[in-house]
Amino acid sequence: MLKKDLRLKYSRLRSSITPTLLTQQSIAIANSVLQLPIWENQYFHIFLPIEKKLEIDTEGIISILLGFDKNVIVPKVISTTELEHYLLTDNTKFTTTTLDIPEPIDGITIHPEKLDVIFIPLLAFDKIGNRIGYGKGYYDRFLNQCRSDVIKIGLSLFEAENEIDDISTTDIPLNYCITPIKTYSFQTP
Template sequence: MLKQDLRKLFIEKRASISLQSLLNSSLTLSNKLLKLPIWGFNNYHIYLPIEKKKEIDTSFILSILQGKDKNVIIPKVIGSNQLENYLLTDSTRLKTNKWGVPEPVDGFKVAPQDIDVVFVPLLAFDNNGNRIGYGKGYYDTFLKQCKPNVIKVGLSLFPCVETITDVYKGDVPLDYCITPEKTYFFNTP
């Protein structure tokens, strides 16, 4: 399917989920992450969810990261297709931007090349590890700035689709994608 058709379909699917189901799925998904071979690193990038769009509740993953004493890095939109990344600390102040994304007001910047693992938001993904988001390109731009071996872990409420037919050269595929039902492995040994 084409990205625009998948985007519309999965926005509708997500909107129909109950808040309790979203919470349960988010918890299940975060527990499944513990089985991935990704925990030997220091710097983990995670997004904070847009609640009104029923994105996966990443607070469970944050608890895991903090419990494992990892450095947690969160993004801030700074311009067209650009993110800055900040270390999340006890003193980090958050403000919700115009899209409903909680983001840091200021703090300690972290260079993309210093990030080891990125938890990637998405609307849908295919069986080749290609993903689609809201279509603005923030994460594709950001992931290209990371080191070549950064581990990219997609988080999805739904299983993969067979194929996204209009993948283009600038799209950055995932290494893993976790759903409440299944773990998908793509570019991994």
């Protein structure tokens, strides 16, 4: 399927999820994170969900990371093409943007090259680790700023598509994708 068709399909599927089911699925995904071979790392980047788009609630994953004394970094949109990344601390204050994205107001910035693991929001992914988001390219540009060995973990409410037909050379594949039912592992070049 083409990206535009997948975006439409998965936006519709997501809109049919009840708040109770979203909570249950978010907890299942958070519990699966514990099984990944990522715990020797220190710097974990994670998105904060856009509630109106019924994105996975990452609060459980954040609690697990903080419980393991990991450095948790959250993004902030600073332009139409760029993200900035902030260390989550007890003093971090948040605001909600006009797009309903929760973001840190300010704080300690962390350069992308310092990151070890990145949890990535997505709408759909395929069986070889390609993913699609909303089509703005924020995460592809961000991932290009990271080290080549950064671990990329997608979080999805739905299982893998067979194939995304129109993958481009700028699309960066995942190492893992966690759904409420299964954890996918992908070989990356």
